[in-house]
Amino acid sequence: MKHWMRTLMYVSVLMIAVPVVAGEGVGVGESAPDFTLTDTAGNEVSLSDFEGKTVVLEWLNPDCPFVKRHYKAGTMKKLATTYGGEGVVWLTINSTNYMDAAANAKFKAANDLPYTILVDQSGEVGHLYGARTTPHMYIIDGSGELVYIGAIDDDPRGGKGDGAINYVAAALDQALAGNAVTTAETKPYGCSVKYKK
């Protein structure tokens, strides 16, 4: 009992002295914060340019083996093409500190990507959204609300083949049908985003 009382006294003191700091990033159900970045051609692109549309944000680092595997398999390109036909906008953001517009343009050309790569060398937008891994996926519905945050699929080791569940495809299907996204959050996997120090 005495031990408990002492503990509670420490609790009181410490809770006053050191409050827990809130984490950065965004959460499912929140409004997606607007941002403006430049694409590989130097054009400014803002999230608000796509008001009313469903938008997918993909965090990219072409040097990351997980990203390489998905690009070799065409995962992102197939999704962007398939759902692009239904009006979904695909924006890829590269927050890697050492990758400038030219490096991203080279990757876009080499992979013949039909979507925009936005350059975020400062990491400002990555930190704004709390992007931790490459890939790290976000889906914003037509009302501007985040409806999915997490991994691209349930196959971090890449061994499931056709049995893998693509969380982004599943979430887009539900969101486009006007339904709530069932699996709205998953733990992202991949390399850490190589932010500027």
Next chain:
Amino acid sequence: MSLRRMFLPTAMLLLIGWSLSSAGAQEADKAKVRARLVADTVEVEPGSTFWLGVHFEIEDGWHIYWRNPGGAGLATAIDFELPDGVVAGPLRWPLPIAFTQSEGIPGFGYEGAVVLASEVTVPEDFDRSRPSRIRAEVSWLACKSVCVVGSAELEESLAKLSADPVFRTWDRTLPRVLGEGIPLFTLTTTGGLAGGTVTHWLRWRKTPKLVEWFPDPSGALDVENVRVQTRGGLTRIDAAVRRRKGAEGSTDDLSSLVVVTDEDGGRIGWELTVNLKNQES
């Protein structure tokens, strides 16, 4: 021939590294991790148990990952294929170290060298006269400024096992179960999922030099904003906890490791499990 010889010179070893980077291509163009099969026994007797594992040697500056890699990364994996009736238990993970992977993204893993191993049970009716092979499929992610995925397929005959020296001190690197031996601290927990924060309170018998905490939540549980504070003989570990919306898996419990470092740099760790539903909020 010495019984303590490394038994894998003749083992099949296949190392594959995929992913090179433009920035780190020169660094990543050769294997950063070497893996070999190790055991703690010479004779595999019917009805016996022995330890079978993989010894990872990691190049300076690189790391591989613990069972919870942290905010990014990938857990190291070993899949044993054993003769009929021979069963491997769960993988035992030595105490990890903590590192920062990139601005504010925590990582948990190993540098230098580590042995991950399972206790193997041999059935009573095991026929030693039959040729038997053991096989391990191993995969890891090694990172420095870039990451490289590696894998190895290791194979050996059960008859050629030898007692590897790495097991002489291996058990000292493993976490302890709370309640075993002389307790060095008492644990109290407050909070839970309902309040969004769980706090571990550890009152030490002797003031520790350094206390670290390694959460190992299920995929459905998000643990963030970890803060460890030690003042005198009391350590307070705060963590924000919440269920990921729609994610599969239990969030009833939170497993973790607490690791204390003494004045000589020695580390001791304990496995902790906290019920998040029944804690006071």
